Amino acid sequence: MYAWIFRNLPGPLWLRIFEALILIAAIVLLLMMYVFPWLNQYISPFTDSTIGQSTP
């Protein structure tokens, strides 16, 4: 899967390495800024600091 993506990136080797890094950075940012905050509503290991309330 990853080998296939890398092979299909355009350009010479150095450019493909650069493109791969950009892709990785973009995916990590997407996860950190949007996916994980959204996911956190459903699985929140530490977000419960309140007491005696019926809501989590």
Place this chain on the structure above:
Amino acid sequence: MNRSATAQGRRMQHRRPSAGNRIAGFFGELLITLGILLMLYVVWELWWTNIDSAQAQKEVTANLVQELGEVVVPEGNEEEEEKDYGPAPVTELAPGETFGIMYFPRFGASGSHHPVTYGVEDHVIDNLGIGYYPTTQQPGELGNFAVAAHRQTHGQVFWDIDKLQDGDKIYLQTAQGYYTYTWYATEIVAPSNGDVLLPTPHQWGVEPTKSILTMTTCHPKYSTQQRMIAYSELTDWRPLDAGPPKEIRDMVIDATS
């Protein structure tokens, strides 16, 4: 031309992986991806949330500071410092508003401060520092002014709550002035133990005789198994135009400038 031809030739020599191999390889990559995703989630929870929370707290603090106006720092003499300004007035709280800043000289290397917002919903506690339990009393009222904040992640506001010791003060700055609370006890209870939020903690139907501040947070660190509860009593109050108490003067100037 020649080079690409040889490269292609080399590839041809490679034996094509069998279907089973390719499925196993794909499955393996999937597992590696899952592992990396889980690690990234932990990084987000333990580190990134603190950055997000710090940013959001900074913004609401700046807004509040604008409402409170310029901090007055009088050229006070000692007499002025010791002056008793009488009983503390009540700060009336309205849903949704960020109404105060709390100062903790004991927390961190050189003290910390965080905004206090009405409500203990996730969006308050996760982003805005300290949340106020709407079912409890208001600052200055007889009874229990109770707040919650995270022990870890999302700003880890109450990380050092177990460090509070005799004589430690916690300060609350609102539109009504500076409330000084003095810590007197900490306990660990079950998460379901809502009695700690009663006007007189753990005692149903008992008329409160003093104003206290109750801070609730997670315990132990990196878990939500129990709650750590720290109690402080309102021991002093001074109006905004008398200037901040001298113990936190630098912190207030730092927080509001």
